[in-house]
Amino acid sequence: MPTLPLIAPSILAADFARLGEEARAVQAAGADWLHIDVMDGHFVPNITIGPDVVKALKPHVTIPMDVHLMISPVDSFLEAFREAGADLISVHPEAGPHLNRTLKQIRKLGAKAGVVFNPSTDPSVIQWMMDEVDLILVMSINPGFGGQSFMASQLRKIETLRGMIDATGREIHLEVDGGVTPETARQCVAAGATALVAGTAVFRGGPDAYAGNIRALRGA
Numbered sequence: 525m526p527t528l529p530l531i532a533p534s535i536l537a538a539d540f541a542r543l544g545e546e547a548r549a550v551q552a553a554g555a556d557w558l559h560i561d562v563m564d565g566h567f568v569p570n571i572t573i574g575p576d577v578v579k580a581l582k583p584h585v586t587i588p589m590d591v592h593l594m595i596s597p598v599d600s601f602l603e604a605f606r607e608a609g610a611d612l613i614s615v616h617p618e619a620g621p622h623l624n625r626t627l628k629q630i631r632k633l634g635a636k637a638g639v640v641f642n643p644s645t646d647p648s649v650i651q652w653m654m655d656e657v658d659l660i661l662v663m664s665i666n667p668g669f670g671g672q673s674f675m676a677s678q679l680r681k682i683e684t685l686r687g688m689i690d691a692t693g694r695e696i697h698l699e700v701d702g703g704v705t706p707e708t709a710r711q712c713v714a715a716g717a718t719a720l721v722a723g724t725a726v727f728r729g730g731p732d733a734y735a736g737n738i739r740a741l742r743g744a
Contacts, residue, residue, distance in 0.1 A: 686716025
């Protein structure tokens, strides 16, 4: 059983000229998942990568690839990202007309299905479909750009979602992304988080610092 919290370095903060090497380095440093932010310049105000980059990264790691799709409409891209190597695929309720159908499709493709909550998204959106959810991701910043400050208002949401998860009796990971540092990581874990996405907090200092950075986050 992996030590909690799981640490998922976000390649958004990596050196994009050396992505394969960076992925190998964070895995060697103790990362549990590799977090990949996919943005379309429409659903969020930034453009990052597509399925081909996920496919190119896949041979470099053996840890799960945790793909966060910030794209809309999302359904038509699920198969491409799964075929590229995504092990976990997370979507926003606002990214398509039928969230339940989207989650079912992700699981049918053989990936774990995640739901992402923007700061303004209410937890009740998944109240009647918890059996279709494998991962819940709480955004503690407004999605689109790295390096933003942690929004403490989301701690209450994490607590609420932890209660919803515990009521199911199922193993559903509760992940937090945005402004995660050793200090805010402690707050997230205390509120019920089991996985932490971190970009700058992992990748600062270069490869020699990655293991220490991950230990500091897990020390929460």
